[in-house]
Amino acid sequence: MRTPTDKWIASRLGIAEEDLSAERLAAYQMERLRETVRYAAEHSPFYAEKLKGVDADSLRTAEDIRRLYVTSERDLAGNENRFLCVPPGSVDRIFTVPTTGTHGNRKRIYFTGRDLAPSVEFYYHAFLTFIRPGDRLLVMMGGSAEGSVGDTIDRSLSPIGVTTRVFGQVTDLETAWKAVLESAPDVIVGIPYQIAALAAWSRSHGLPRGVRCVLLSADDVPDAIRERISRLWGAEVYSHYGLTETGLAGGVDCCAHRGYHLRSCDMYAEILDPDEDGFGELAVTPFGREAMPLIRYRTGDIARISTERCPCGGVLPRLETIRGRLSNSCVISGQRVFLSGIEEAVYTDDAAVDLECAAGADSLDLTVRTLPGEKIDKEALRARLSGAVLPAGTRLSVEEETVRGFLPERSPKKRMRLREES
Numbered sequence: 374m375r376t377p378t379d380k381w382i383a384s385r386l387g388i389a390e391e392d393l394s395a396e397r398l399a400a401y402q403m404e405r406l407r408e409t410v411r412y413a414a415e416h417s418p419f420y421a422e423k424l425k426g427v428d429a430d431s432l433r434t435a436e437d438i439r440r441l442y443v444t445s446e447r448d449l450a451g452n453e454n455r456f457l458c459v460p461p462g463s464v465d466r467i468f469t470v471p472t473t474g475t476h477g478n479r480k481r482i483y484f485t486g487r488d489l490a491p492s493v494e495f496y497y498h499a500f501l502t503f504i505r506p507g508d509r510l511l512v513m514m515g516g517s518a519e520g521s522v523g524d525t526i527d528r529s530l531s532p533i534g535v536t537t538r539v540f541g542q543v544t545d546l547e548t549a550w551k552a553v554l555e556s557a558p559d560v561i562v563g564i565p566y567q568i569a570a571l572a573a574w575s576r577s578h579g580l581p582r583g584v585r586c587v588l589l590s591a592d593d594v595p596d597a598i599r600e601r602i603s604r605l606w607g608a609e610v611y612s613h614y615g616l617t618e619t620g621l622a623g624g625v626d627c628c629a630h631r632g633y634h635l636r637s638c639d640m641y642a643e644i645l646d647p648d649e650d651g652f653g654e655l656a657v658t659p660f661g662r663e664a665m666p667l668i669r670y671r672t673g674d675i676a677r678i679s680t681e682r683c684p685c686g687g688v689l690p691r692l693e694t695i696r697g698r699l700s701n702s703c704v705i706s707g708q709r710v711f712l713s714g715i716e717e718a719v720y721t722d723d724a725a726v727d728l729e730c731a732a733g734a735d736s737l738d739l740t741v742r743t744l745p746g747e748k749i750d751k752e753a754l755r756a757r758l759s760g761a762v763l764p765a766g767t768r769l770s771v772e773e774e775t776v777r778g779f780l781p782e783r784s785p786k787k788r789m790r791l792r793e794e795s
Contacts, residue, residue: 374502375686376627376634381498382689385638393695394466395680398689399435402641405660407432410441414665416458419448420668435643443645443656443669446472450480457483457666461670464664465489466519468617482617483664489525491661492622495636496529500626501610503586504560506533511556513540513549514591522590522621526562543567545778546574546744553581557586561608565589567779569598570679570726572605573744584608588625590615593697593713597720605723614692619659624692629684632693642692643669644678651677675711692769703732706764715739718757721748736768749773 383393386401410429413420423442432438449456451471457464465486472478504510510530515522523539530537538556542564543549549571553561568587575581584606587599589598590613599610612648614633615623619640624633635642640659647653655676656669679693697711704710710732719725719741727742737758741749751771758769 374628376683377498377501377704378495378634378636379689381495381639381688386457391769393688395549395689398637401638404579406438406641406658409658409660409662409666409668409681412458412666417456417666419452419455420666424668433539438643441669443671444667445671446480446673450478451742453481453483453665458666459485459664468725470617470706483562484620488662489620491636491639492620493525493529495622495639497532499622499634500530502524502625502702503609504530504533504535504587506535508535509556510535510537510558510560510562511540511553512537512559513543513561513567515541522562525621542781543571543779544781546570547777550578552576553584554579557583560586560588562588562590563574565594565598566592566720566727569601569720570744570779572602573723573726574719575605576723581606586611588613589599593695593716595713595717595720597717599686601720601723614695616672617659618667618672619657623657627683627685627687630682631685632679632691634683634687634689634691637689642678642690644676645671647677652694654699655692675699705732705767706735706736708764710737710763714762717757718754718762721757727779736770737763738772740772740774742774745775745777
């Protein structure tokens with residue numbers, strides 16, 4: 374089935390779906406980019422300085438866009454008021470989230486109601502990939518506060534009779550599992566490692582009935598986690614890519630599972646300084662943001678964009694692969710190692726439900742968390758890591774801890790980090 378986002382994007386462009394093309398989208402995006410640059414230069418003190426001398430009407434090609442200033446979270450954190458384009462009283466929602474890295478700063482992202490409305494619309498159309506009218510949906514992520522993930526999904530899908538229960542993040546596995554059995558959901562939305570832990574828990578506490586699909590969001594989605602959930606639950610596993618800076622919604626994969634179909638009518642995505650394989654840091658420019666426009670905003674994600682037609686029939690560029698986050702990587706023995714690669718090796722073992730790691734110049738200390746009575750195969754894990762993920766000669770320490778749940782975390786992306794140690 375062709376991704377339903379194509380039909381939605383075509384309607385936003387005012388054309389029929391059969392007339393949609395990458396070229397038609399690019400022309401639309403350039404017009405929206407010009408509007409965004411004009412607005413930011415006129416209303417944002419930060420961009421009035423950074424865009425001084427820029428003629429928005431001259432922006433016609435991707436090469437023109439690459440000459441614009443690249444914004445980072447270092448520009449944003451602590452300087453949010455310089456980005457603000459509306460009176461404080463016009464701000465309807467403020468998200469406060471940690472910055473990447475280890476310095477512990479936080480950044481505030483401002484939205485008006487009109488800024489967030491397109492996310493509700495996108496979720497409705499993107500979720501039609503796997504949602505059916507009348508489904509029961511269990512959200513095991515952020516709560517029911519207005520503008521949260523749970524609230525946004527609920528408002529998106531209630532028009533087609535979907536019943537949404539917001540459970541929140543998984544902390545105690547037994548309690549969370551009872552919620553799954555009581556809710557009997559058709560679809561579960563959750564954080565990858567937490568849903569993987571529930572799948573592991575279910576092996577000895579009874580498999581769920583009727584879970585048709587699982588959508589994973591808010592962090593890396595290793596293939597090993599997808600495979601575990603699919604194998605144990607018989608559910609098709611989808612993934613969502615998004616950032617607070619994009620208004621939560623960014624992209625959802627399709628039935629072909631070959632990358633994220635992006636919310637391209639609401640944002641421009643580009644790869645900064647791509648290598649010979651097309652990988653580089655993903656930057657995004659959301660369109661039409663009243664409160665806090667962001668131009669060429671560095672996401673910290675190393676990714677690649679594919680312009681090939683998707684096997685589902687989708688014709689627009691998609692976010693094909695995310696290699697990992699720069700903040701979740703370090704250099705070991707001269708080679709950059711991403712946490713996502715370590716996750717892939719760890720979660721291949723069904724006993725693993727979480728991990729922590731600390732990296733030195735030529736070493737990695739890895740702690741793998743398991744459920745009571747479970748043990749990982751340490752030698753098999755070492756074999757998967759050696760050479761394929763870690764440079765030859767890396768000193769590797771593997772320890773185990775037993776858990777029955779997880780500590781509540783405001784940012785799931787921060788739960789596992791590589792940190793440099795001397």
